[in-house]
Amino acid sequence: MHKRSGGDVVQSAFSIGSAEFKNRVLVASGTFGYGDECTDAVDIAQLGGVVTKSLSMKPRDGNPPPRIVETTGGMLNSIGLANIGVHRFIAEKMPFLRTVDVTLIVNIAASTVDEYCAVLDLLEGEEGIDGYEINISCPNVKEGGLNFGTNCQMTSEITRRLRARTKRPLFIKLTPNVTHIADFARAAADEGADAVSVMNTLIGMAINARTRRPILSTVTGGLSGPAVKPVALAKVYEASRAVKIPVIGIGGITNGVDAIEFLLAGATAVQVGTANFLDPAAGVRVAREMASFCEEQKVSDMSTLVAALDARTGVSVLDSWL
Numbered sequence: 001m002h003k004r005s006g007g008d009v010v011q012s013a014f015s016i017g018s019a020e021f022k023n024r025v026l027v028a029s030g031t032f033g034y035g036d037e038c039t040d041a042v043d044i045a046q047l048g049g050v051v052t053k054s055l056s057m058k059p060r061d062g063n064p065p066p067r068i069v070e071t072t073g074g075m076l077n078s079i080g081l082a083n084i085g086v087h088r089f090i091a092e093k094m095p096f097l098r099t100v101d102v103t104l105i106v107n108i109a110a111s112t113v114d115e116y117c118a119v120l121d122l123l124e125g126e127e128g129i130d131g132y133e134i135n136i137s138c139p140n141v142k143e144g145g146l147n148f149g150t151n152c153q154m155t156s157e158i159t160r161r162l163r164a165r166t167k168r169p170l171f172i173k174l175t176p177n178v179t180h181i182a183d184f185a186r187a188a189a190d191e192g193a194d195a196v197s198v199m200n201t202l203i204g205m206a207i208n209a210r211t212r213r214p215i216l217s218t219v220t221g222g223l224s225g226p227a228v229k230p231v232a233l234a235k236v237y238e239a240s241r242a243v244k245i246p247v248i249g250i251g252g253i254t255n256g257v258d259a260i261e262f263l264l265a266g267a268t269a270v271q272v273g274t275a276n277f278l279d280p281a282a283g284v285r286v287a288r289e290m291a292s293f294c295e296e297q298k299v300s301d302m303s304t305l306v307a308a309l310d311a312r313t314g315v316s317v318l319d320s321w322l
């Protein structure tokens with residue numbers, strides 16, 4: 001809840017399965033470490049939730065540098081799922097995370113379906129985890145990643161195998177690098193996912209014309225930041241009309257009005273990602289700005305904005321795909 005002037009409140013809390021979120025802004029995986037690094041700069045208890053960097057079974061160094069480059073209105077990354085591995089996460093990060101009053105969603109990445117299951121099984125033993133986000137959409141690795149996320153059958157299988165192992169909420173993070181994201185949202189929903197996160201990064205590349213070389217060591221990477229927001233809105237619009245489970249909107253959100261646009265398009269909540277690199281407190285600010293917008297618009301309950309887009313004046317080509 002956010003206080004409104006005059007003592008009223010804007011209702012912004014929501015829940016997905018057993019996970020309760022104080023407000024509708026989470027910080028996106030890969031943009032906020034493991035939640036313990038930014039505590040000098042931001043009170044993470046004011047966030048709706050923290051999604052950790054993707055965890056694999058073994059630690060990963062990721063791709064060689066250069067692996068990040070700034071582009072017009074965006075950021076191209078090819079990190080390659082660098083992470084400390086699930087064992088170190090449990091030993092070194094969970095003790096702190098358990099002390100913070102914030103909803104914790106642990107993101108899992110893997111090269112095989114068995115690895116997803118094994119990582120989740122280890123995390124199941126840990127108190128203080130509120131849910132999982134399953135990364136089937138990293139564009140920067142040869143094994144797993146997009147091989148899974150661009151294949152509807154794999155999306156179904158991974159969701160089914162993980163659903164059978166946990167009662168905690170399961171979010172499946174989808175890639176925009178497909179023709180019809182609605183099919184992938186349906187595949188996840190039909191196998192019992194509690195939500196889909198829409199979207200991971202768009203495949204992109206940057207070139208140095210003078211050297212005639214790609215800037216990233218892996219040639220291509222994943223584009224995020226304000227440049228991708230219009231794509232993300234359309235993907236959220238499409239996915240949310242295909243499924244009944246919540247859609248978490250991600251893509252280029254930098255302020256509260258951006259986030260409200262995602263709710264109108266059909267998102268139940270949003271994740272702030274690339275903006276955290278400029279300001280680790282961006283998520284908290286976005287949540288505050290959403291509440292101010294609601295106050296200004298005399299909206300007392302944010303849930304009334306979800307999928308409240310007035311599209312009477314237009315018929316999207318997406319409609320023929322649903």
Ligand code: SIN
Binds near residue numbers: 135
């Ligand atoms: C990366 O680690 O390469 C980025 C993660 C992702 O796009 O899923």
